[in-house]
Amino acid sequence: MADEARRKLARDVLPELVGYHLRRAHGTVVNSFAAATGELDLSPGQFGMIALIRANPRLSQVELAAAIGLDKSTVAPAVDKLVRRKLIARKPSDADRRFNTLTLTPVGEALYQDALGRIRRHEDEITQALSADERQTLIGLLEKVHRT
Numbered sequence: 001m002a003d004e005a006r007r008k009l010a011r012d013v014l015p016e017l018v019g020y021h022l023r024r025a026h027g028t029v030v031n032s033f034a035a036a037t038g039e040l041d042l043s044p045g046q047f048g049m050i051a052l053i054r055a056n057p058r059l060s061q062v063e064l065a066a067a068i069g070l071d072k073s074t075v076a077p078a079v080d081k082l083v084r085r086k087l088i089a090r091k092p093s094d095a096d097r098r099f100n101t102l103t104l105t106p107v108g109e110a111l112y113q114d115a116l117g118r119i120r121r122h123e124d125e126i127t128q129a130l131s132a133d134e135r136q137t138l139i140g141l142l143e144k145v146h147r148t
Helices: 002-006 018-040 044-055 061-068 072-084 106-126 132-146
Strands: 088-092 100-104
Touching (some): 018 044, 044 061, 044 072, 044 088, 044 100, 061 100, 072 088, 100 106
Antiparallel strands (some): 088 100
16 A cells, blocks of 8 residues: 555646646645744734734724635634734724724734744745745746736
8 A cells, every 4th residue: 555655646637737736835835834833823814914914003804804815704703813812903993983993912913023933934945946036936926826
C-alpha cells in the first residue's frame, strides 16, 4: 500500500487548470499560516478583518463584508467572535444608529502586532522559491483573478 501511495500518478487535465493549482496553493498557505499563528487562535479571515478594521476605524459591518467579499450574514458571527475575544469593539454609528461601527481594541492591536510578525515570516517562507519581482507578479495576477 505504501508503494502505491508513493507512485507517481498521472494528473490528466489537472496541471492545466488554474483552479487546481489555486486549491493546492491555498492548502499550502493555510497550513503554513496555522503553523505560524497556531497559539494565537486566529484564522486568515479573522486576521484580514482585524487588519481592515485597524486601517479603517469605525468601519461598518456592511463595509467590512463588502471589503472581504462576503455577505453580512456570514461576517456577523465572525465579528461576534472577535467582540467576545475583546479584539474589536462594536458601537452604534454616530451618523446612522441603524449601523454598528467596528474599532480595534488595545487587546486587538497587541494581537495584530504579534500576528503580523509571524505572518510576515510565514509569507517569506511560502514564497521563498520566488524572487521579489515574481512575488509581486503573483500578487498582481491573483488580484486579477479575484477581481473578476
